[in-house]
Amino acid sequence: MLAKLLKHDFLQSGRLFIWQILGGVGIGLIVTVISMQKNIGKGLLLPAILLELLLVILPWIMIFLGLVFIVVHVQRSLFTERGYLLFSLPVSSESLLLSKFLTGAAWLTINFLVAFGLYAVAGRTFYNLMNNLSDDLRESIGANMEDMPQNPISTLFEELLPSPKSAAVIGAVLLAIILMIFLLLMMIVIFTMTVSNVRPFQEHVGLWGFLFLIANIAVAVVLTVQVAKVIRLTPFTMQLLGEAVTPNLTLGLVPLMMTAGLFFLTNWLLKRKISLK
Amino acid sequence: MNSLVSIKNLSKSYGSLQVLENISLELAAGQIIGLMGPNGCGKTSLMKILTGMINDYSGEVLIAGRSIGAYTKSIVAYLPDKSFLSPWMDCKGAIGLFADFHANFDVKKAYDMLAALQLNPKQKVKAMSKGMQEKLLLLLVMCRSAQFYVLDEPLGGVDPSARQYIMDTILGNRPQDSTILLSTHMIYDMEQVFDAALMIGRKQVLLYDTVAHLQAQGKTLDSLFKEVFPYVG
Numbered sequence: 001m002l003a004k005l006l007k008h009d010f011l012q013s014g015r016l017f018i019w020q021i022l023g024g025v026g027i028g029l030i031v032t033v034i035s036m037q038k039n040i041g042k043g044l045l046l047p048a049i050l051l052e053l054l055l056v057i058l059p060w061i062m063i064f065l066g067l068v069f070i071v072v073h074v075q076r077s078l079f080t081e082r083g084y085l086l087f088s089l090p091v092s093s094e095s096l097l098l099s100k101f102l103t104g105a106a107w108l109t110i111n112f113l114v115a116f117g118l119y120a121v122a123g124r125t126f127y128n129l130m131n132n133l134s135d136d137l138r139e140s141i142g143a144n145m146e147d148m149p150q151n152p153i154s155t156l157f158e159e160l161l162p163s164p165k166s167a168a169v170i171g172a173v174l175l176a177i178i179l180m181i182f183l184l185l186m187m188i189v190i191f192t193m194t195v196s197n198v199r200p201f202q203e204h205v206g207l208w209g210f211l212f213l214i215a216n217i218a219v220a221v222v223l224t225v226q227v228a229k230v231i232r233l234t235p236f237t238m239q240l241l242g243e244a245v246t247p248n249l250t251l252g253l254v255p256l257m258m259t260a261g262l263f264f265l266t267n268w269l270l271k272r273k274i275s276l277k
Numbered sequence: 278m279n280s281l282v283s284i285k286n287l288s289k290s291y292g293s294l295q296v297l298e299n300i301s302l303e304l305a306a307g308q309i310i311g312l313m314g315p316n317g318c319g320k321t322s323l324m325k326i327l328t329g330m331i332n333d334y335s336g337e338v339l340i341a342g343r344s345i346g347a348y349t350k351s352i353v354a355y356l357p358d359k360s361f362l363s364p365w366m367d368c369k370g371a372i373g374l375f376a377d378f379h380a381n382f383d384v385k386k387a388y389d390m391l392a393a394l395q396l397n398p399k400q401k402v403k404a405m406s407k408g409m410q411e412k413l414l415l416l417l418v419m420c421r422s423a424q425f426y427v428l429d430e431p432l433g434g435v436d437p438s439a440r441q442y443i444m445d446t447i448l449g450n451r452p453q454d455s456t457i458l459l460s461t462h463m464i465y466d467m468e469q470v471f472d473a474a475l476m477i478g479r480k481q482v483l484l485y486d487t488v489a490h491l492q493a494q495g496k497t498l499d500s501l502f503k504e505v506f507p508y509v510g
Contacts, residue, residue, distance in 0.1 A: 001347075004377050015365065084361035087330050089378045090351035 001091045005099035010106065012077065016069040017107045024058055024114050028121040031055055035128035042137060048129055055122040059115030066111040070104040281306040281425055281456045282327065287336035289322050296322050298480035299336070304456060306424075311471040311488075311498070312460040315506050318478045320460045321358065324427050327458070328355040340425060351379070354423035358430045360410050364403035368396055371417060381422040386450070390416045408439055415443060419450040426457045433462070444470065465499045474498050476505050 031051045034044060077086055078096070086096055130138065282304035289297040296319035304310060314320050325331045326338055329345045340349040362371055368391055375382045391398060394412055402410060415431060428447065432440050440463075448470070451457060458475075461467055468488065476484040483505050491501060 001378070008374065008377070012363070081357075081359040081361050082363055084330065084355070084357040084359065085374075088328055088350060088353075088355045088361075090347045091378070092347050 001089075002095050002099060005089075005091060005095060006102060009073075009077075009099045009103040013069065013073040013103050013107055016073060017066065017111065020062055020065055020069075021110065021114050024062055024118055027051060027054060027058060028118055031125045032121060032128075035125035035132065038132055039134045040129065040132050040137070041134055045129075045133070045137065052122060052126055052129065055118055055125070059118050062111050062115050062118075063108075066108050070100075070107065074100050074104075279306045280304060281341060282458075283337075283339040283342075285337040287323075287326070287334060287338060289319065289326065289331075289334040295480055297334075297477075300477070300480075300482050302475075302482055302485060304458065304475075305473065306456050307454050308472040309457045309459065309470060310473045310475055311464070311467055312458055312475050312477070313462075313464060313498070313502060314477045314483075319480065320477060321429055323477065324355070324357075324429050324458070324460065327425075328353055328427050330355075330357075351381070352424040354418045354421045354426045356414060356418045356426070356428045356431055358433065360402070360407075360414060362402045362410070362414070365401060367399050367401045368413060369398040371402070371413065372398075372420075375417050375420070379421050383420045383422065387416060387420040390420065390446075408435065411435065412439075412442070412446075415446055419446055422452050424452075424455055426451060426455060426459075428457065428459045430460050430462075432466075440466070464502050465497075468498045471498070474501070476502065478506055 031048065034040075034048045034051065037044065040048065076082060077100075087093075089096075133141075280303035282302070284300060284302040284304075287297055287300045287302075288295065296317075312320050312323070322331070326334055327340065327345070329350055332345065338345055341352060343349050366374075372384060372387045372391070375387070376384045388398070391413075394409070394416070396405075396409065396413065402413070405413065411431075418426065418428070426447070431443050431447070435443065447457065447459075459467075459471075471488050473487045474484060474491065475482065484501065488498065491498065
């Protein structure tokens with residue numbers, strides 16, 4: 001039965017995810033095609049730069065929207081009229097929630113992979129774009145191709161991977177990201193259970209929420225410290241991101257705010273309409 | 278007579294509002310039972326408890342000797358008073374979903390009934406009228422060969438010919454030994470259909486008896502309802 005639930009959930013939530021993933025891939029392709037043009041003039045430069053900027057912002061939007069989509073999917077399928085269908089199926093409440101959890105994890109992972117791929121595309125296409133500018137335009141904006149890495153992502157890995165210490169830090173960062181996804185999904189599941197008809201969680205909603213907020217903040221802090229370590233490890237990342245990321249606390253505010261924002265958003269979305277009670 | 282549903286000391290409240298208080302009841306197998314009571318008396322809550330929609334209640338509820346869970350959901354077919362299909366879903370998808378999860382779902386019968394309703398299998402729920410959606414939901418529920426049908430106000434807000442279609446569908450498709458618990462306010466129209474009447478109100482079971490026994494006493498369900506729940510103007 002779990003396999004059937006997974007199939008159903010994956011297809012249903014895919015209706016939300018597929019469009020943003022296709023959108024991300026589509027924008028990546030458009031930027032790639034534009035960056036391959038020869039003698040790019042002023043007319044094409046502005047839209048190309050705007051699309052490049054979009055490529056940089058898009059992965060964050062995708063990750064954030066991905067989490068929102070999971071919350072919306074859980075809320076809609078369990079706590080609106082559609083919940084009558086799922087709760088009347090001959091499966092346990094635990095299977096229902098496990099299916100939502102695994103589906104959410106799968107889509108978030110796909111989302112992360114596409115988002116990471118978009119960064120690689122952004123780095124590569126920016127180099128191509130500058131390289132293919134008309135000579136006059138390149139001179140007028142002062143683009144120096146010798147200082148520019150052909151592919152920032154591969155440069156980053158080339159600089160990081162030879163050192164065992166760096167590999168350990170990257171591993172720790174990846175672990176922190178995985179933990180953060182896991183905890184965010186757990187938070188959604190726990191909130192789902194607290195507002196649903198699973199008895200042990202119906203009481204102490206606030207306590208459960210608070211514990212998960214604390215856990216998420218802890219992971220966010222670990223992530224922040226590790227990211228700052230990675231950035232300081234290589235001359236390339238220091239050159240690319242400079243002093244803006246040097247103080248850990250400044251950098252730490254972003255994931256902390258994201259975590260807190262997601263916590264309250266999740267809470268609000270899940271409690272917005274509960275018709276089964 | 279064998280009992281299919283056994284309820285002991287069942288209480289249910291929503292915050293400080295108690296709707297069912299310490300009720301005990303045995304529902305006989307093979308009967309069509311009319312569930313009646315004024316609005317807000319706990320009819321829908323009782324149905325949700327029996328179908329596993331809510332389980333924050335106290336007391337014991339057994340169906341076919343088992344606690345409410347995956348097994349009981351496999352033998353109970355539930356028609357809520359709300360549409361539960363996603364708007365993007367089409368008839369074929371809805372039938373596929375029911376066939377996937379319910380071993381007792383008859384796919385051929387579902388497509389035959391769909392054709393009788395002149396519904397295109399590719400037609401989406403959002404493109405259907407409210408009446409059509411209700412008929413599709415009824416079709417999905419009644420194509421299951423269940424032991425216990427829990428139907429929440431299937432006749433509410435429909436015209437007389439649609440009402441006839443709904444009753445024909447229910448009576449024509451239920452397995453002979455199945456039990457139906459049907460809530461309605463159309464007591465006069467349904468008296469001939471019900472084998473037994475269950476009236477709840479004031480948090481209690483106020484009446485549970487066979488219709489034949491009540492009629493033998495010279496009473497109609499309609500008059501009994503007015504007697505049990507007198508109008509206070």
